[in-house]
Amino acid sequence: MGRQAGFSAGSGAGMLVSEGDPEAKYTELETIGKGGFGTVCMAVETATGEEVAIKKISLLQESSNELCVNEIQVMRHHKNGNLVNYVDSYLVDEELWLVMEYMDGGSLHDVIRETRMAEGEIAAVSRECLQGLDFLHSKQVIHRDIKSHNILLGLDGSVKLADFGLAAQLTAERSKRRSAVGTTYWMAPEIFTSKPYGPKVDIWSFGIVGMEMVEGAPPYLMKTSRTVRQLISSGGTPKLQNPRQQSAWLRDFLRCCLETDEDRRWSAQELLQHPFVTSAKPTSSLTPLIVAAQQFMADRRY
Incomplete structure (x- = not known):
């Protein structure tokens, strides 16, 4: 006992x-x-x-x-x-x-690894995740480990944030945090530069998830974690490899998430009003994508 x-x-x-x-x-x-x-x-x-x-x-x-x-x-x-x-x-x-x-659709990471996502699907996932982040941030909670592995899916198309082990509860006395926690490729520049930070570190991380959904992996994945730290803390906003293949709305949405200046980075509440997000398909449109990813994974196992 x-x-x-x-x-x-x-x-x-x-x-x-x-x-x-x-x-x-x-x-x-x-x-x-x-x-x-x-x-x-x-x-x-x-x-x-x-x-x-x-x-x-x-x-x-x-x-x-x-x-x-x-x-x-x-x-x-x-x-x-x-x-x-x-x-x-x-x-x-x-x-x-x-x-x-139990989320029977696996993780967003599985879907990203196994399939290609259309913009309407990316927008649907973005809307659901931002609703979760807006709720957490309204309660003064920072997740601090937003990445595709920690976004779980249901076969009905539901999208939910998971894994709250690194979350921080802010208070009136402690309205910012300083500890360097998270997963390197998704971490915001203010964490690497040891500045006090607030809920918008989650928005940067979600911007990286947005790039994952577009390109299949976060930026700088093949580089060492030390190089990634240097690139993110000094190199500005990560760039899409083929920006012209994406709509102007999607590019602007990612820019609003991946603003290196925390004060200028949009909040979850603001991003929910962004035209890219308001144009999202219903979550039920994600079901075929999730089923396809599960089928690809099952085929590989047997």
Whole structure:
């Protein structure tokens, strides 16, 4: 019980984890992801047959404890149609099990890797992600790790932000952050130059996701992380390889996201009014794309 008490102590909201045995409540079906933190599996709630995803995080590393507390607090306190929904959390031996809704369409990263996205589809994903970011930012939360891997999809075309381990809650006393966290290729210039930063770091990161959707990968992917830091902190806005192949609206949308001056970079709320975003197709238009990506991946496996 020592670890459990210690784990909940920082929450400020009583126990962060539920009592009970999740192994009795859920039947695991398959592993759907692995990372430095642990594994993610798909399971069903035995009583209802409802599908869930269970993220199992090892608590043996001190750093992961903080990430777990962060992720649970953000997900528990901030529910929105464009954020992956929190269900419950449990301690099982030396692991935290984070139970959340299962997104049956995989990640945006899978779609980008397997297919080519049309502008209407890029705009639909952009609108949904910006709605999620606008909600988080209105609650003074910065995500700090926006990338295609952390944007999950449903086969119905739903688009949701996930993975809140690096999120930061701003307060009146602490309205900016300084710590250099995130994933290098998606990080904003003000993080690399150690300036205090706010929610607009997420907008830069989403601009890089926009470039991923257009080109299949973030800029500078083949370069070392040190070179990327130098290029982003001093080299200005990353450029599309073939800008003339894209509409003026899309190019302008990316420019508004990837403005190196944080003050001039548009907010999520402003970007939701951008003509590129307001021209988006309905999310149901994403279904054929998601199905095609899953089919390509399945074909490769067999």
